[in-house]
Amino acid sequence: MTAKTADGKEIGKQSRHYHPQATNEKSSKMLYGAQVKTAYLRDTSIQPYRTKEETFEFVLPEGVRSAEVTVNLFYEISSPALIAEIHKVTRTVTLDR
């Protein structure tokens, strides 16, 4: 999730990672690679018929009354350079009514 001012300055950025995380069970260090992984020790992946809820909050800088918020849900296929976008939602949020 990123938030920018009307002139494009980034004022907030947060992320969540959804995936099973494994070790070789001999140390607490997460490992990647089928040949070295042994068991999951944490699983933050998206589960069937379960809702993944998140709340992101950030404080607007002084003098800023609105922000353009973009939530980008994407799938990292094999490396950060190879991603498949799933959903991208952009909203303008303002304090003014």
Next chain:
Amino acid sequence: MRLRWLLVGALVAMPAVASAQKAKTIDELAQMFDSSRCKSCHAEIYAQWEKSHHARPMMGVAGGLKDTPLAMKGATPFSPDDPSKATIATFPCFKCHLPQAVTHAEDSVAVEYAQALIAKDKAKIGKLQITCLVCHNEKAIVHRLSDGKPQPGVLYSSKEVASHPDKVFKSVKKSGIFKQSLMCGQCHGLGPNLEFENPVQCATLYGSYLHAYIPAGGTQTCQECHMKPINGQADHLIAPNWDDVPGVSKILQEALSLDVQTLGYEWLEKAKTHVPKVVVNTKINSTAGHRVPDG
């Protein structure tokens, strides 16, 4: 010498799969499970399969040759000191990525494969495929004690075909599991594989299907989502094709929904102190039959 040539010739010309003879080279193994004849009558299905990961199970995503560390000394617990020392056992990935190697290949195939990985010989590695015969014969029967092993010269599918116009596979028998997730679950993972000398954990998708999707009330099979019929026949692309990024996006969009709610307000943190704040609430819902990601 002449006899040996004749035997190899027979093997090459008429692969029937359940051979006691094991392949000594990648070419022999590829020929033993060659399914190119299927194309003449099943062109559409064959074309779908050719684009699938089953047609390039050893290539990795984007041609990354995922098994290369297994051929490099010290890179994994399985890696031999030298590619020439590789065996079928030093490539535990064969269990699913090339199951016919476990049953039908000599260690010399593993040596050739290890050397090809080091040489980045994609043309040779690309010959190793999960062909039609792997699923429609070799892996077609799970209940082998009660149903017997797959028979040579017989194909298995979701329905019986009394007369199949092929010179070797002259009949198609019905497999009781072909429309069931169990068929796919043979390879798409319950959890860590503990039968090896060192544990291996790749896909855990079938475990997720059994222990998360089914308990959540899910009723669909792998095939119903990943092999939806096209022109009345199961789609053998078996999406996603990870090398087709737009296609990956499409299937994930179908399975995952995203709801976004936003709020801007001035929070009264303490007396006379309002903090301008933006709140973003997100909800992701999944109808996938397994955790995302998994494989």
